[in-house]
Amino acid sequence: MTTLTRGVIRYRWLVLVAWIVIVVVSLGLSRNLSDLLTNKFTLPGTDTRRAEQILEDHFGERSNGAFILVATATDGAILPHLPALQEAAERGAAVVETGKVTTVLPVSPSVASITIATALEQVDAKAYTADLRAALGTIPGVELLVTGQPAIEKDLEPVQDEDLRRGELYLAVPIALAILVVVFGTAMSVVPFLLAVASIFTTLGLVWCLANVMELSTYVTNLVQLIGLGIAVDYSLLVVSRYREERAAGRESRDAVVETMRTAGRAVLFSGTAVAIGLALLLAMPLPFIRGFGLAGLLIPIVSVVCAITLLPALLVLVGDRLDRVRLVPRRLLARHETAEHGFWMRLSRAIMRRPALFAAVSVSLLVAASVPTLWLSVGPGTNSGIPQDLESTRALNVLGAAAGAGATAPTEIVLDTGREGGARDAQVLAALDRLQALVQQDPETERVLRSSGPTFVDPTERYLRIEASGRNEYGTPEAMDFVKRLRSDLVPAAGFPATTRVYAGGGPGSSVDFLDLTYGTFPWLIVAVLALTYVLLLRAFRSVILPLKAIVLNLLSIGAAYGLLVIFFKWGAGEAIGLQSYDQVEGWIPVFLFAMLFGLSMDYEVFLVSRMREEWDAGAANERAVAVGLAKTGRIVTAAGLIMIAAFSGFMIGRILGLQQFGLGLAVAIAVDVTIVRMLLLPSAMALFGRWNWWLPAGVARVFRVKPSPLAPQRDAAVSPSGR
Numbered sequence: 001m002t003t004l005t006r007g008v009i010r011y012r013w014l015v016l017v018a019w020i021v022i023v024v025v026s027l028g029l030s031r032n033l034s035d036l037l038t039n040k041f042t043l044p045g046t047d048t049r050r051a052e053q054i055l056e057d058h059f060g061e062r063s064n065g066a067f068i069l070v071a072t073a074t075d076g077a078i079l080p081h082l083p084a085l086q087e088a089a090e091r092g093a094a095v096v097e098t099g100k101v102t103t104v105l106p107v108s109p110s111v112a113s114i115t116i117a118t119a120l121e122q123v124d125a126k127a128y129t130a131d132l133r134a135a136l137g138t139i140p141g142v143e144l145l146v147t148g149q150p151a152i153e154k155d156l157e158p159v160q161d162e163d164l165r166r167g168e169l170y171l172a173v174p175i176a177l178a179i180l181v182v183v184f185g186t187a188m189s190v191v192p193f194l195l196a197v198a199s200i201f202t203t204l205g206l207v208w209c210l211a212n213v214m215e216l217s218t219y220v221t222n223l224v225q226l227i228g229l230g231i232a233v234d235y236s237l238l239v240v241s242r243y244r245e246e247r248a249a250g251r252e253s254r255d256a257v258v259e260t261m262r263t264a265g266r267a268v269l270f271s272g273t274a275v276a277i278g279l280a281l282l283l284a285m286p287l288p289f290i291r292g293f294g295l296a297g298l299l300i301p302i303v304s305v306v307c308a309i310t311l312l313p314a315l316l317v318l319v320g321d322r323l324d325r326v327r328l329v330p331r332r333l334l335a336r337h338e339t340a341e342h343g344f345w346m347r348l349s350r351a352i353m354r355r356p357a358l359f360a361a362v363s364v365s366l367l368v369a370a371s372v373p374t375l376w377l378s379v380g381p382g383t384n385s386g387i388p389q390d391l392e393s394t395r396a397l398n399v400l401g402a403a404a405g406a407g408a409t410a411p412t413e414i415v416l417d418t419g420r421e422g423g424a425r426d427a428q429v430l431a432a433l434d435r436l437q438a439l440v441q442q443d444p445e446t447e448r449v450l451r452s453s454g455p456t457f458v459d460p461t462e463r464y465l466r467i468e469a470s471g472r473n474e475y476g477t478p479e480a481m482d483f484v485k486r487l488r489s490d491l492v493p494a495a496g497f498p499a500t501t502r503v504y505a506g507g508g509p510g511s512s513v514d515f516l517d518l519t520y521g522t523f524p525w526l527i528v529a530v531l532a533l534t535y536v537l538l539l540r541a542f543r544s545v546i547l548p549l550k551a552i553v554l555n556l557l558s559i560g561a562a563y564g565l566l567v568i569f570f571k572w573g574a575g576e577a578i579g580l581q582s583y584d585q586v587e588g589w590i591p592v593f594l595f596a597m598l599f600g601l602s603m604d605y606e607v608f609l610v611s612r613m614r615e616e617w618d619a620g621a622a623n624e625r626a627v628a629v630g631l632a633k634t635g636r637i638v639t640a641a642g643l644i645m646i647a648a649f650s651g652f653m654i655g656r657i658l659g660l661q662q663f664g665l666g667l668a669v670a671i672a673v674d675v676t677i678v679r680m681l682l683l684p685s686a687m688a689l690f691g692r693w694n695w696w697l698p699a700g701v702a703r704v705f706r707v708k709p710s711p712l713a714p715q716r717d718a719a720v721s722p723s724g725r
Contacts, residue, residue: 005261012314026205036211038123046514051506058459061117065125067148069114070396107404125150145396155391167651175647185329192236199232230648234641272305275600345635349628356688363682371560373567380585381512383476386658405447407471410508419500424462436495445483475508562670642675
C-alpha cells in the first residue's frame with residue numbers, strides 16, 4: 001500500500017487525467033443502458049425452460065415477448081366487436097417484428113383477450129410497445145388496453161427513472177452532503193462526492209459492456225447508483241478523516257497521505273474485498289438473473305476501492321489542504337469534533353468496559369427478538385400487485401384477472417413432446433391428453449383450460465402439443481404454485497401417457513416453482529462459502545483466530561434481524577404507517593441478495609473499528625484500552641458512514657415498486673441495527689469479555705495463512721497507555 005501510494009503521489013496529475021477520461025467514456029457508454037436491461041427470468045435445466053424452448057423453436061413464440069390486448073365493451077357485450085378487434089389486432093401485429101395474432105378469446109360477456117405472439121426477446125419486443133398502441137387505433141364502444149411483459153417493462157421504465165431520481169437527488173444526496181458537512185466542517189466534504197461520481201459512472205460503463213453479452217436486470221442501475229453512493233462515500237469518509245488526523249498530528253501532506261493509506265487505506269482494501277466476496281459468490285447461483293445482479297454488484301466495491309486507493313490520494317495531495325481551509329461550520333464546532341474522542345464515544349466505551357456482560361446480554365436479546373419473526377418469512381417470485389397499479393399495462397392485467405381469474409394473466413403452459421413426428425395423432429397420446437385435461441379442469445385451482453387442434457396448439461411437425469390452464473389465483477401465489485406441484489407429481493402420471501411422451505409444465509406458475517427451487521437449492525452452499533472465505537480474509541486482516549469468528553456471528557445476528565423486520569414491516573403491515581406496501585411474501589431474490597450484500601457491508605464497519613483497535617493493541621495498549629480508544633476514534637466515523645448508507649438505501653424505499661421497497665428496507669434496517677446495537681454495543685462488549693484472547697494467532701495457523709503470528713500476550717495493565725492514547 002505504501003509503494004502504491006507513493007507512486008500515485010508521484011504521478012498524481014496522470015492519475016487524475018486518467019480518471020477523468022474513464023468517467024467521460026463511461027458516461028457516454030451508459031447513456032442508453034436501459035435499452036439493454038430486462039426483467040427476464042431464464043431458468044436453465046428446468047421444466048419451464050424446456051417448455052419455453054419448445055414454444056420458441058416449434059411454435060415461433062416467446063412467452064416473454066408476447067403482447068396481450070385486453071378489450072372491454074363499454075356498451076355491455078363484447079361479441080359484436082370481435083371482428084373489429086381482430087382487424088385492430090392484425091394492424092398491431094403488423095408493426096411488431098415477427099408479430100402474429102394467435103388467439104382472440106372472449107373471457108367474459110364484456111371482456112376479450114387477444115394475444116400477439118412474437119419470436120422476440122422481451123428486451124427487443126418492448127421497443128414496439130408505443131407503435132403497437134398507435135396502430136390499434138380506437139374502436140367505438142370498446143376500451144382497448146395493451147399489456148404483456150414487453151408492455152409492462154416499457155411502462156415501468158419512466159417509473160424506475162423517477163423513483164431513482166427522487167431517491168437519489170431528494171433523499172440520499174442531500175442527507176449524505178449534510179452529514180459530511182457536519183463531520184468535516186469544511187469544503188473537504190466535496191471529496192467523497194467526487195469519489196462517488198467517479199465510482200458510479202465507471203461502474204455503469206462496465207455494466208453497459210456486460211449488458212451487451214449477458215442478461216442483466218432493469219434494477220441494476222438502481223443498485224449501482226444508490227449502493228455505489230453509499231460505499232464510495234463510506235470509504236472516502238474513513239480515508240479523509242484519517243488524513244485530517246495525521247495532518248493534525250503534524251505530518252507533512254504527502255507523508256500524511258502515505259500513512260493514511262497504510263492504515264485506513266488498508267482497511268478499505270479489506271472492507272471492499274469482504275463486500276466483493278459476498279457478491280462474487282452470487283455468480284455461483286444457477287440463475288442468470290441473480291448472476292447478472294451479482295456481477296453488477298461485484299463491480300461496485302471493486303471500482304470504489306480502486307478509486308479510493310488511486311484517485312483519492314491524488315486528490316488529497318492536490319487539493320486536500322486547500323479545501324480544508326474553506327470552513328462551512330464555525331471553528332468552535334470543529335474544535336469539538338477534534339476532541340470528540342474524549343466526549344460521548346469515550347464515555348460510552350468506558351461504560352461498556354465496566355459492564356461488558358450486561359451490554360452483551362442486552363444487545364444479544366434485542367437482536368434475537370428482532371430475528372424471531374423470520375420464522376414466519378415466506379418467499380415468492382413476486383406478482384403483478386407489486387408494481388404501480390395506474391399503468392396501462394397493469395390496469396389491463398387487473399381487468400383480465402377480474403374477468404377471467406387472476407391466473408389468466410400468466411397461465412400454466414403444458415407442453416407435450418410425443419417423441420416423434422406425427423405423434424400428436426397417436427390415439428394413446430390423445431386419450432391421455434383428454435384425461436389430463438379433465439383432471440386439470442377438475443382441480444380446484446383451475447379456472448379454464450384452453451386446447452385446440454389448430455396451429456396455435458399443435459406444431460407443424462405434429463410432434464408437439466400444448467394446452468393452457470388458467471388459474472383462479474395469480475401466478476406467484478402459494479395456491480398457483482401448489483397447483484403446478486400437483487400437476488407434475490400427481491395429474492400427469494395419472495393421465496397415463498405413453499413412455500415416450502414427455503410433459504413439461506411451464507408458464508407463470510411453473511416458472512415460480514422452478515425459480516424458488518433453483519434459488520434455495522443453492523443458497524445454503526452460498527452461505528457456507530461466504531462464511532469460509534470471509535473467515536480467511538478477516539484472519540489475515542486482524543491476525544486473530546477469534547475476531548473473525550466473532551465478526552461472522554455478529555453479522556449473522558444482524559442479517560437475522562433484517563429478515564425478521566421484513567416480516568414485521570411487510571407481512572404484518574407495520575410499514576403501511578410509512579407508506580410501504582403490505583404483502584404476504586418477500587420476493588425470492590431478496591433474502592439471497594440481502595445476505596450477500598449485508599454480510600460484506602457489515603464487515604465494512606467491523607474492519608473500520610477492529611483495525612483501529614488492532615493499531616492500539618500493537619502500540620502496547622491493554623485490551624480494554626485498545627477497544628475503548630478504537631471505538632472512541634472510529635465510532636463517529638462509523639456512525640456517519642452508516643447514516644449515509646441508510647440514506648442511500650432508503651432511496652429504494654420511497655419508490656413504488658414493492659420488490660425494491662423490500663430490498664431497500666432490508667438493507668437500511670440491517671445497517672441501522674449494525675451501526676448501533678452491533679458495532680456500538682455488542683462488538684466492544686464482546687471484545688472486552690474475550691480480553692487478550694481477541695488477538696491470539698498461533699504460529700502454526702499464521703504459517704498456513706502467511707501472516708505474522710500473534711502469540712497470547714500476558715495481561716497488560718489497562719491503566720497504562722504507553723503512547724498516551
